[in-house]
Amino acid sequence: MRLASTKTAAALCGGLLLAISVPASAAVDAKLLDMLKANGSISPAQYAELQSELAKDQQAQQQAQKATADQIAAAQTKSADLSAFEQKVAWAAKTQFKGDVRVRQETIKIDGQNNSQDKDRQRIRARLGAYTEINPQVSTGIRIATGGSNDARSTNQDLDGYFVKKDLWLDMGYIDYHPTALPNLHIIGGKMAQPWVSMGDIIWDSDINPEGLAASYSLPISKALELFGSAGNYTLKDNIDGDGTQFKNDLRLNAAQLGAKFTPIDALKITAGGSIYQYQNDKDSAALAVNGNNTNRFRLLEGFGQVDFNGLAVPLALYGQYVTNNATDSDEDTGWLAGVKTKVFGFGLDYNYRDVQRNAVVGAFTDSDFANGTTGSRGHKLGVSYDIDKNFSIGATYFLTKADFAVASQRDADANTLQLDVLAKF
Numbered sequence: 001m002r003l004a005s006t007k008t009a010a011a012l013c014g015g016l017l018l019a020i021s022v023p024a025s026a027a028v029d030a031k032l033l034d035m036l037k038a039n040g041s042i043s044p045a046q047y048a049e050l051q052s053e054l055a056k057d058q059q060a061q062q063q064a065q066k067a068t069a070d071q072i073a074a075a076q077t078k079s080a081d082l083s084a085f086e087q088k089v090a091w092a093a094k095t096q097f098k099g100d101v102r103v104r105q106e107t108i109k110i111d112g113q114n115n116s117q118d119k120d121r122q123r124i125r126a127r128l129g130a131y132t133e134i135n136p137q138v139s140t141g142i143r144i145a146t147g148g149s150n151d152a153r154s155t156n157q158d159l160d161g162y163f164v165k166k167d168l169w170l171d172m173g174y175i176d177y178h179p180t181a182l183p184n185l186h187i188i189g190g191k192m193a194q195p196w197v198s199m200g201d202i203i204w205d206s207d208i209n210p211e212g213l214a215a216s217y218s219l220p221i222s223k224a225l226e227l228f229g230s231a232g233n234y235t236l237k238d239n240i241d242g243d244g245t246q247f248k249n250d251l252r253l254n255a256a257q258l259g260a261k262f263t264p265i266d267a268l269k270i271t272a273g274g275s276i277y278q279y280q281n282d283k284d285s286a287a288l289a290v291n292g293n294n295t296n297r298f299r300l301l302e303g304f305g306q307v308d309f310n311g312l313a314v315p316l317a318l319y320g321q322y323v324t325n326n327a328t329d330s331d332e333d334t335g336w337l338a339g340v341k342t343k344v345f346g347f348g349l350d351y352n353y354r355d356v357q358r359n360a361v362v363g364a365f366t367d368s369d370f371a372n373g374t375t376g377s378r379g380h381k382l383g384v385s386y387d388i389d390k391n392f393s394i395g396a397t398y399f400l401t402k403a404d405f406a407v408a409s410q411r412d413a414d415a416n417t418l419q420l421d422v423l424a425k426f
Contacts, residue, residue, distance in 0.1 A: 029054050029058075030054065033047060033051060033054065091132055091134075094132055094133040095130055095132040095133075096130070096131045096132075097128070097130055097131075097426075098128075098131065098426070099126070099128035099129060099425070099426055100126075100127055100423060100424060100425045101124070101125070101126045101127075101423075101424050102124070102126075102421055102422065102423045102424075103122070103123075103124055103422045104122065104123040104125070104420065104422075105121075105122055105419070106120075106122075106123055106417065106418070106420075107119065107120050107417065107418045108120075108372065108415075108416075108417045109414070109415075109416050109417075110372060110403070110406050110407060110414070110415045110416075111407070111410070111415075112407045112409060112410035112413045117372060117407070121158055122158070122159040123157060123158055123159065124146060124156070124157055124159060124166070125145070125146055125155050125156050126145065126166075127143060127144070127145040127146070127155065127171060128143065128144055128145075129141060129142065129143030129144075129171075129172065130142050130143075136180055137177060137179055137180055138175065138176070138178075139176045139178070140174065140175050140176065141173070141174055142170075142172065142173045143170075143171045143172040143173075144168045144170060144171055145168065145169055146166050146168060146169070147167060147168075147169045148167070150169065152205075152207070152208050152209075152364075153207055153364075153365065153367075153368035153373065154205075154207055154368055155169075170191065171209060172190075172191050172193065172209050173190050173191050174188055174189060174190030174191060174192040175189050176188050176192075184217055184218045184219065184220075185216075185217045186216045186217070187213075187214075188213070188216070189212075189213050190211070191209050191211045192209060192210060192211075193209055194208065194209070195210075195216045196216075196230050196275060197228065197230075197257065197259060197271070197273060197304070198304070198321075199271075199305065199306050199320060199337075200304070200319065200320065200339065200354070201337075201367040201370075202321065202323060202335050202336075202337050202354055202360075202361055202370075203277070203300060203321070203361050203362075203365065203366065204365055204366075205365060205366060205368050206367075207368070208365055210234045210253070211234055211235055212232055212233050212234035212235050212252075212253075213233055213234075214230060214231065214232030214233075214234075215230065215231055216230040217229055223263075224262055224264065225261070226260065226262070227258075227260050228258075228259050228260070228261065228273070229258045229259065230257045231255065231256045231257075232255050233252060233253070233254055233255075234252060234253040234254075234255065235250060235252055236252060236253060236279075236285070237251040237285065237287070238250050240281050240285055249281065250280075251280065251282065251285050252280040252281065253278070253279055253280070254277075254278045254279075254280060255275065255276070255278070256276050257273060257274070257275040257276075258273055258274060259272060259273020259274070260272060266310070267309060267310045267311025268308070268309060268310070269307070269308040269310065270305070270308075271306045271307075271308075272303075272305040272306075273303075273305070274301070274302060274303050274304070275301075275302040275304070276299070276300070276301055277298070277299070277300040277302070278299045278300075279297075279298045279299065279327075279362075282296050282297055282298055282327075283296060284296075287364060288362055288363075288364055289363075291363030291364065291366070291373055291374045291375060291405070292358050292374040292375035292377070292404065292405035293358065293362070293363040293375060294330070294358065294359065295325075295328040295329075295359045297325075297327040297329075298325055298328070298361075298362055299325065299326055299327035300323050300324070300325055300360075300362075301323065302321060302322065302323045303322045303323075304319075304320065304321040304322075305319065305321075306318065306319035306320075307319075314342050314343060314344050315343055316341070316342050317340065317341040318338075318339070318340055319338075319339050319340075319352075320337055320338040320339065321336065321337050322334070322335070322336045322337075323336070323360055323361060324360065325359055325360055325361070328359045330358065330359040332357035332359050332360070332376070333357060333360055334357055334360050335354065335356035335357055335360035335361055335375075336354065336355055336356075337352050337353070337354040338352060338353055338354075339351055339352025339353070340352075346386055346387065347384055347386050348383075348384070348385040348395075349382075349383070349384055350381075350382070350383040350384075351380070351381070351382045351383070352380075352381050353378075353379070353380050353381075354370070354377075354378065354381070355378040356376070357375070357376065358375050358376040358404065358405070360375065361375060369399060369417060369419070370399055370401060371399070371403035371406055371415045372403060372406040372415050372417070374403055374404075374405045374415075376403065376404035376405045377402060377405075377406070377415070378401065378402050379399065379400050379401030379415075380398075380399070380400045380401070381397065381398075381399050381400075382397070382398050382400075383397040383398075384396050384397075391424060391425040391426060392424050392425075393422075394421065394423070395420075395421045395423065396418070396420050396421070397417075397418075397419045397421070398416075398418050398419075399416060399418075400416055401414075401415045401416065402414065403415040
């Protein structure tokens, strides 16, 4: 009898342990209880108690499963909602806003004129651009800027006019296609930043943004050598000669450039290249024969270069450019510039001297500040800048020049300009 009781207790304990430890299904648990009741291992009261506990466990398990399922469903819904939202605002995550505001005090003094060109004024420049990656192969940019007129060479506006509001112009708007299959190739259409390399501003004022179609490409040959180039066709005026509306009758600029950057030693970097700027249908354009020019025929051949020394006590760069206009019959057809840049005690220094003959470059596009924006000029440009804080700087630029055509009645006139700037970027 005692042995039977011992067996019965062992069976009961084993059954309970099995029921607790084995994560069986509800059907298996119920069958096990029935078996224990049938062979007398548990009493009817114990059977009822265990059945009640089993029901509670099953209910708790179902509730936990339901809660887990609800959490998964909610997470999936949230993920789907977030994904849809991310798709809608993906452009914002890939868009950069950049701009700057510059306040300038400018003094211009030109000898031998009637004070109409002398200035002592305050000016402002404000620019804001949005630049977006449409997809890995396409990007675009739009920039607006101030400007007192539609002059391509300036985004400045005088602080004048009894507090009138200042005009904003479309300064850039372009699409840049850069296929992943050919890295470093950019095909650009619209109104764009200058796609060519410039080592001076006797041909192009830095504010000019050409309009048309261009391509640029750089080809790394080795760690010490990289080739670069660009080509483009740009529209200046539609149907300039009045002989029909065909594309061939437009005033256009065809431009091409080839160059190389090479580093013979770590402390020395050399950039050199050449450009051609060929104007099509320019013989019919009076707008090109301005600011000193007395020709409207232009095919500009340019050579440029810069040498950067990095192993000195201060950084140092020597740069220059040479240009000749071989489309004109004038003997005043060459221009050159030579300069030096460095940084000392936080001050950026940039000096160059230039001599630009009357028909060496297009007067409508040359630097608008040097010699009051005229060709037939020569002299010095000295710039000093200092970073007061991140993206906040001050600067001064002085132009000490001689100008043949800044004043109609006087050749070799002094034309001097002082600019004091405060610049904030964001």
